[in-house]
Amino acid sequence: MREQWNSKLGFLLAAIGSAVGLGNIWRFPYIAAENGGGAFLVPYFFAIITAGIPILILEYTIGKTYRAGAPTALARINKRFEWLG
Amino acid sequence: MVAFLITVYYFAIIVWVVSYIGFSFTEAWGKDPTTFFVNYLGLTESGTQLGGIQMNLVIPFLIVWILAAIILYSGIKKGIELACKICLPILLVMVVVLVIRGVTLPGAADGLDYMFKPNWGALTDSSVWVAAYGQIFFSLSIAFAIMISYSSYLPKKTDVVNSAFITATANHGFEVFAGIGVFSILGYMAMQQGVAVEEVAGAGVGLAFMTFPTAISTLPTLNAFFGVCFFGALFTAGLTSLISIIQAVVTGIMDKFNMSHKKAVTMVMVPAFIVSILFITGAGLTILDIVDAFVNNIGVAGCGLLEVLLIGWFFSPEKLRQAANEYSNFSVGKWWTYCLKIVTVIVLGVMLVLNIKTYITEGYGGYAQLDVTLYGWGAVLIMVLGSIIFTSMKGKDGYRDLSQIAEKEVK
Numbered sequence: 001m002r003e004q005w006n007s008k009l010g011f012l013l014a015a016i017g018s019a020v021g022l023g024n025i026w027r028f029p030y031i032a033a034e035n036g037g038g039a040f041l042v043p044y045f046f047a048i049i050t051a052g053i054p055i056l057i058l059e060y061t062i063g064k065t066y067r068a069g070a071p072t073a074l075a076r077i078n079k080r081f082e083w084l085g
Numbered sequence: 086m087v088a089f090l091i092t093v094y095y096f097a098i099i100v101w102v103v104s105y106i107g108f109s110f111t112e113a114w115g116k117d118p119t120t121f122f123v124n125y126l127g128l129t130e131s132g133t134q135l136g137g138i139q140m141n142l143v144i145p146f147l148i149v150w151i152l153a154a155i156i157l158y159s160g161i162k163k164g165i166e167l168a169c170k171i172c173l174p175i176l177l178v179m180v181v182v183l184v185i186r187g188v189t190l191p192g193a194a195d196g197l198d199y200m201f202k203p204n205w206g207a208l209t210d211s212s213v214w215v216a217a218y219g220q221i222f223f224s225l226s227i228a229f230a231i232m233i234s235y236s237s238y239l240p241k242k243t244d245v246v247n248s249a250f251i252t253a254t255a256n257h258g259f260e261v262f263a264g265i266g267v268f269s270i271l272g273y274m275a276m277q278q279g280v281a282v283e284e285v286a287g288a289g290v291g292l293a294f295m296t297f298p299t300a301i302s303t304l305p306t307l308n309a310f311f312g313v314c315f316f317g318a319l320f321t322a323g324l325t326s327l328i329s330i331i332q333a334v335v336t337g338i339m340d341k342f343n344m345s346h347k348k349a350v351t352m353v354m355v356p357a358f359i360v361s362i363l364f365i366t367g368a369g370l371t372i373l374d375i376v377d378a379f380v381n382n383i384g385v386a387g388c389g390l391l392e393v394l395l396i397g398w399f400f401s402p403e404k405l406r407q408a409a410n411e412y413s414n415f416s417v418g419k420w421w422t423y424c425l426k427i428v429t430v431i432v433l434g435v436m437l438v439l440n441i442k443t444y445i446t447e448g449y450g451g452y453a454q455l456d457v458t459l460y461g462w463g464a465v466l467i468m469v470l471g472s473i474i475f476t477s478m479k480g481k482d483g484y485r486d487l488s489q490i491a492e493k494e495v496k
Contacts (some may be wrong), residue, residue, distance in 0.1 A: 003346070004159045004238050010166040011243075012251055017169040019174070019411030022098060022293075025319060026219060029264035030288035035216045036207025038096030042308050043208065043217035048253055050353065051432065052221040054231060054424040055389070055429045056249035057183040057417060060213055061409040063236030064243060072232035073237065 002067060087332040088230050090380050090464055092357050094373045095330060096149065097364035099323045101126075102293065102316050103145040109301070109312025115176050118298035125369055142365040149324075155326050157335065157350045161238050165332060169325050176321040179314040186304075186311055187269030196272020199282040200264060208327060215439065219431045222389060223381060225256060227353040234336035246413035259442045264320075267292075274300040292369065293319060331357070375460040382440040384468050397426035 005011040032040045066073035094153070104125070106112060114121040125141065156164045187193055207213045226232060268286075274296075275282045287296055301312045311363055331353060339349035364373055396405070445455075 004240055006162050006166055008243060010223050010281050011239060013169040013173055013249060014165050015252045016255045016446045017173055018329030019252060020259050020322050020327035022319060022323050023223050024260040026259045026292050027288050029200050029268050030286060031216055033286060035213040036204040037200040038203030039205045039207050043214045045223040047217045048257060050088060050100050050424045050428045051218055052225050053249050054421050055227045056225060056252060056407050057246055058425060059232035060236040060245040060249055061405050062238045063233040064245060067237050067406045068340040069237060070233045071235055071337045071341040
């Protein structure tokens, strides 16, 4: 039996804990300042909506549906995809 | 494979952060944090001069390893979930403290002005858009295999659309918020030193271990307290990310060879421990910088591209969309498929080509060509070879049966 998260909150905290890393603290402000300052927020939000959230939905769906880590989950989608994981 | 490489060097940075929490109490870096940092690491001149293991790094090295091992051996619920429930509130409190301190300092406005002052002309520059997408990819830990691994422990009836929105909002909200803290403190420091904010602004290792210690020492009071807050925030943010990266490798191995969680943890931790010793030698920073750039800019961008390309074009994303919507309050529309199939493919493709071109024609970061070839392209080679070897190993799971089961579930 595969272990599961205690609660959805637990999963969310773990996912947020994973996403929030050193890059959030030491990379973002500099990238923003170098790339148009306040104007950078426009492509930034655009990228969140067109790439960030869609790919998160994709990965959550793959993980949840195929019940496995990346190599096996991708292999379950198509046997030839395993190497990508 | 990518995740394994990141594990070993991410680990080294956290080791430094742990030491710096200790240094904060006495402001051990003195008046010249840059020299202090270089001496502290025993930095050698090139990546091939290892210069031996730095003994002062051994204790923090062991502390972080033992901590990570305890969390991972304890499993998903009692280990990772619990660790995140403890770390995240601490992280938030520390960052709130830094932001409040930051914005109430004189000169904060200069720093924020530097960070937020809009230069609308930049919007016509394609490199700005590429930078924005790059930031989103690195920041959300997409294509590191982490999110697939974590979500494989979800119950079937989970609203994934809503979870994705919450994760993204929390992550980016935190990012902008922390940025306010960092740049207002830098603005203050620039004012104290009588220089422009541009001159002190930076990113990465230089910002954290060279610029920020200086800024902390210039604060009027409670320097040690704010030092601990800054490095404590880096530590908690880094630790939760580190365990997620290791767990991604663990889940991969566990599912492939159908072994127990604990056994898979050992299979990952032991080799990772041995390789990461390389990063506490005198050449650690040089190797880290090169490997980091290549793994992120080529490895992660490449995997992300292949992932959306293969799934978007050679597998039916519509099927996954239905699976995503099945338990979601808010359904994703067709736009989702188009974003994946077209927008992300183009952006990632451009990013990857530009990165590879720059590294081939210009090398990287002014390091010797030998070092860049050895550690940079070497890392890329290891990723490719590692994936091929891992795939060719016979797993204990019959994929065929499972893929049929999974197919049914999707339908």
